[in-house]
Each structure stands twice: as structure tokens, then as C-alpha cells.
């Protein structure tokens with residue numbers, strides 16, 4: 190991969206996102222992804238690029254996520270139809286290609302898998318997934334511990350982080366159902 194011009198990319202990303210909070214998060218994810226990549230012998234520029242561009246569609250409304258996904262004839266699962274925010278990962282990969290000229294399939298895969306992970310993940314997929322989940326502004330209790338784990342063992346930390354997030358969402362769903370049945 191020829192070296193991307195990160196200064197220009199960051200300026201264009203800031204314009205595209207049009208929100209400082211999301212831009213700062215993207216910079217932190219890029220830095221964390223780069224650090225993990227270096228630690229594990231993965232191309233740090235690909236990691237930085239995927240980290241920077243991972244949330245391109247994060248601020249789109251549910252309606253826009255559905256419409257833009259349909260417009261590209263990309264599949265939408267029943268879970269995604271219920272929770273369109275999940276589509277920001279696959280749509281983000283499409284936007285990285287269309288608007289930012291990224292054609293590296295490894296980078297696009299890492300963007301597409303950053304939210305939920307996937308049964309099959311490359312080391313770069315794991316790096317971006319972990320960087321997004323564990324960047325320093327995340328506040329959950331096990332964050333620092335999982336980050337240390339990620340520096341030592343990419344696959345192990347990915348499994349553990351995915352398991353933790355599944356538990357977290359299962360608890361949230363159960364609490365919402367309990368509230369709904371109590372009202």
C-alpha cells in the first residue's frame with residue numbers, strides 16, 4: 190500500500206463527520222489501532238487508515254442508513270432492520286471506498302467488521318475492533334485490563350471483548366424487557 194496522506198485524510202474526515210466528538214474518537218481509534226498493529230507485526234498504516242475511517246456513517250439517521258444501504262444493493266438482515274445503527278459499519282466501508290478512494294480489501298473488511306466483529310476475523314479486523322472498543326475514552330470497568338490483554342494476545346482479547354459486549358447487550362435487553370412488562 191502506498192502511504193496515505195494522513196494530513197489530508199484527517200482534514201477531509203473532519204469535514205465529512207462534521208462533529209468534533211466523533212472526529213476525536215476516530216483519531217483515538219486510529220492511534221490505538223496503530224499501536225496494536227505495531228505490537229503484533231501488522232501494517233500500522235492500514236490500521237491507522239481503517240481506524241480513522243471506521244465511523245464514516247456513524248452519525249447517519251436510521252432512515253438514511255437503510256436508504257443508503259438499499260441504494261447500494263447491500264443486504265440488510267432482520268436484526269439490522271430492527272437496529273439500523275448496526276449498518277454504519279458496512280455502509281462506512283462503502284463510503285471509505287467511494288469518497289476516500291480506499292480500495293484495500295483488508296482495510297475495508299476491518300471497517301465493515303468493527304462494530305460486532307465476525308466469526309472469521311483477520312488480525313487487522315481484530316486490531317480495529319479492539320481499538321474501537323478499548324480506546325481511552327471508553328469508560329467501562331474492564332477497559333484497561335482488556336487493553337493490556339490486547340497488547341499481548343490479539344485473538345484472545347478479541348474473543349473476550351466480543352463476549353463481554355454480548356453480555357452487556359443481553360443485560361440491556363433484559364432490563365428493557367423488564368421495564369416494558371412492568372409498565
Ligand SMILES: [Fe+2]
Nearest residue numbers: 243244247304
Ligand atoms: Fe462504529
Ligand SMILES: [Fe+2]
Nearest residue numbers: 214243244321
Ligand atoms: Fe467507533
